[in-house]
Amino acid sequence: MTKMIAPVASLLFSVALLLIGHGLQSTIIPLASRILDxxxxxxxxxxSAYFLGFVMGAIITPHVVVRAGHIRGFAVMVSSMSAAALLHPLVEDAEAWILFRFITGFCISGLYLIIESWLNEFADNSNRGLIMSIYIVVNYAAFTSGQLMATLTPPNGFLLFVVASIIISVAVMPVAMTKAAQPAPIAIVKLELGKVFRTSQAAIISAFIIGMVAGSHLTFAPLYAIDKGYDPLTQAPVFAAMLGLGGMLSQWPLGRFSDRVDRRLVLLMISIVGVISSIGITLLEDVDFIVFLMVGALIGAVTQPAYSLAAAHGYDHASENGYLRMAAGLLVAFGAGSSLGPFLTALLMQNLSPDALFLFPGCLLAFLAFYLWQRILRKDAVGDDQKEDFDMAATSASVGAVVAPELPSEEDRYVVVPDDWEGGETSEDEADSPEAAAEVLSDETVGDDSESEPATKKSFDPVI
Structure with missing residues (x-):
């Protein structure tokens, strides 16, 4: 295993640094915003601006890499994200912070995509699951560690923003010094949401609703803990981290379970549990902090893996030639929901009660459960004998790029590879030139598959 990981160790170290800094920044921003009224x-x-930038970054970054190259593109994204972190304490203006959040979302999405293109360069059928699973574990662990760093000092000063900026800036060093071969040009996917939606309505609608829920929780979780009377420094960041930790622990078991039954049924079950736990946490008053954390972890355990299940369901119904397009459609649906969710939740929290943070997502999950129940009654599930093993790499919303269950192939009719591309032997400038861009063709359909005629069920892969 060591030999498999060694070539990508520097890339994984960069990911860890990026996510530590990003996790710290994501936690202190709402806390500092509360202090600044x-x-x-x-x-x-x-x-909402952050998640909008995230989607835009996933769409635009391939063009940036084609123009500037992978390493230079990575350096630009890291520098911009680091600068955005420092601008927050320098410009204490709410409208300016919205712009800074958009820049951060754009950059982190681009950085995910560039890193993943390198990881995919080293992955094949024998080791892809191992490499990408380690990548996802590093994502969750580093982001959670960054969130917990917010307990070190109050967020109303300059220190934590500087620390986040330094950690993010240092992340460029392992990539700049790596000896790893330059990856092939990043595939540029043209979105055809109508075709993707017709392929699997349940997957797209689920991804959109889950995005609304996840975006709201990520934004306001530390503030909710404060509103419940817990300490802003030592307890609020811990509560926010517990949501992610719960999701990390349940990701694999729920995914494997969905390989054995209808994935929509698993989504239905965790949606119901999500509704109950969301109502339950609003009823907690003056309880021990451990109890509050346990309920938060339960909410994270049933909401965080939901996107992975929705994505796996979408891949079940996509033809092999439709994976990339399905991945892009799922990402856009999740991003759109994540952009809309925090805005609506903020309106409700401001005009009604802080409990709207969980009551509104609870209503969304109730609607999702009802919708999935109707789909289960109307549409047959994919047969168990057609299932493959669950793969974390292609279904995690924490991953920034469009990652499909299978690696793009030069023989794939959806991918155009230039004649002068020869694997890893091409120099960076040659590999990243506009003539070397791999472009996914737009005049083909996703496939003849639909939910009414299920294709082979692909195994659940949480690696998003």
């Missing part, structure tokens, strides 16, 4: 609405708009 920005109000829930402005905080929600900042979160």
């Amino acid at each position: 920005f109000g829930e609405l402005m905080i929600g708009l900042g979160a």
Whole structure:
């Protein structure tokens, strides 16, 4: 295993640094916004801007890499993200922070995509699951560690923003010094949401609703803990981290379970548990902090893996030639929901009660459960004998790029590879030139598969 990981160790180290800094920044921004009296609405708009930037980054970054190259593109993204972190304490203005959040979302999405193109360069059928699974574990562990760093000092000063900026800046060093071969040009996918939606309505609608829920939780979780009377420094960041930790622990078991039954049924079950736990946490008053954390971890355990299940369901119904397009459609649906969710939640929290953070997502999950129940009654599930093993790499919303269950192939009719591309032997400038861009053709259909005629069920892969 060591020999498999050694070539990508520097890349994984960069990911760890990026996510530590990003996790710290994502946690202190809502806390600092509360101290500056920005109000829930402005905080929600900042979160919506972040997720909008995330989607835009996934779409635009391939073109940036084609123009500037992988290493230079990575350096530009890291520098911009680091600068955005420093600008927050320098410009204490709510409208400016919305812009800074958009820049951060754009950059982190591009950085994910560039890193993943390198990881895929070293992955094949024998080791892809191992490499990408380690990559996802590093994502969760590093982001959670960054969140917990917010307990070191109050967020109303300059220190934590500087620390986040330094950690993010240092992340460029392992990539700049890596001896790893330059990856092939990044595939550029043209979105055809109508075709993707017709292929699997349940997957796209689930991804959109889950995005609304996840975006709201990520934005306001530490503020909710404060509103419940817990300490802003030592307890609020821990509560936010527990949501992610719960999701990390349940990701694999739920995915494997969905390989054995209808994935929509698993989504239905965790949606119901999500509704119950969301109502339950709003009823907690003056309880021990450990109890509060346990309920938060339960909410994270049933909401965080939901995107992975929705994505796996979408891949079940996509033809092999439709994986990339399905991945892109799922990402856009999740991003759109994540952009809308914090804004609506902020309105409700500001005008009704802080409990709207969990009651509104609870209503969304109730609607999702009802919708999935109707789909289960109307559409047959993919047969168990057609299932493959669950793969974390292609179904995690934490992954920034469009990652399909199978690696793009030069023989794939959806991918155009230039004649002068010869694997890893091409120099960076040659590999990243506009003539070397791999472009996914747009005049083909996703496939003849649909939910009414299920294709082979692909195994669950949480690696998003």
